[in-house]
Amino acid sequence: MVNKDIQEQRMKGYFMQATKELLKGEGLRSINVRSIAAQAGYSYATLYNYFRDVKELVFLCVNDFQEECAAEIRLKVEKTPPGQERIKAIAKAYIAYFVQYPSVFNLFFIEKLGDIGQKQPTANLIFTFLDGLCADEWAYIIQNKNIDSKDISTIKLQLNYVSAGMLLYYMNRIQPAGYQEFIETIDLQINAIMSRLETAIS
């Protein structure tokens, strides 16, 4: 019965690959059961032999995008000094990734998770993503500075919330209106949040 599992995984992989290609290429607009199936080289009905519905398929891609995003970020911030500065760099790269791939932003933050099932785990994955990316850096800071852990978790949350908020306004409401202005706002906001580390040292 192992063959069956392998084949099933392979089939799921084909559809997921197709979904990811469409998402990153044509965008969320263009993706629907028929286009995914066409890209995968199957009929649209075949999809339903492997996924409960199209939402399940689409949300299964979250993992892969997170890995891709994490890899891109790691590369980008390599040369930044660890700790506070690298956290800033990670947050900026995190935001930049979603600006580069608007449909991934939509998938992560906008698209409604359908029925129950894998609901909470996926939602949690998304919520803790930025924190996970910064985990080493926070550990580094805790080791080298003497800061109340309450303050740290407030700052972590603030970074996460401000990032999501800025992305939401920029992607969905074109605010600020230009990319340059957006970048400046990111810089300002992230610096403001991280500067609390100084005043929080006890």
Next chain:
Amino acid sequence: MVNKDIQEQRMKGYFMQATKELLKGEGLRSINVRSIAAQAGYSYATLYNYFRDVKELVFLCVNDFQEECAAEIRLKVEKTPPGQERIKAIAKAYIAYFVQYPSVFNLFFIEKLGDIGQKQPTANLIFTFLDGLCADEWAYIIQNKNIDSKDISTIKLQLNYVSAGMLLYYMNRIQPAGYQEFIETIDLQINAIMSRLETAIS
């Protein structure tokens, strides 16, 4: 030709009223051209004589919801002392309104504005809404304390971004998982942001 304008405005009003009723009642899920028209007592095709498409109609409701929201908030914060404390209260009431009416949240933050046209004005209205609600209080603070206006605009933005981010995560990603916990997080975050006023006094 004035009669014609009056009649047209009246018709628009019927459809907008129907849309608002459905939005606040059944939610965004249940609203579509046919249900709106039925609620208004017309055929779905009639709608297209007054609005370019359904998106235009739906986004025209933003104004009314903002007024309703502003009225609710004003009532709620009346007894709070002006200045810093009232800003906190306004921000909390602002968030609470969207939690109470999830489809208004969707309309304001999630729903894609269609083609160009009234795009930017509506987006701007939404972005500056919280700032507008707090305008008097900020004026009060500037009068009574000596604070760099740069710092104030950073704090304003932060309040706006964190509010949007918290709402986004709570409404779309169930994070935090419980309402009580959500309220506590709001409190924590808003206090943290507003406490910067103290350190910013020059």
Next chain:
DNA sequence: TAATAGTATTAACATTGTTCAATATATTTG
């Protein structure tokens, strides 16, 4: 090789946004 189980596909349905020609209504004019 024939029966069976599993897989893939086509056909079909429901829902939605939108357009358009036909119908009903209102307004103007002789």
Next chain:
DNA sequence: CAAATATATTGAACAATGTTAATACTATTA
């Protein structure tokens, strides 16, 4: 006031989409 004209309203129809169910196909096994 009645005919002619303009306007408003409407149901029919189309396209796109998600989903299901019956049918065709393929591979396994007795």
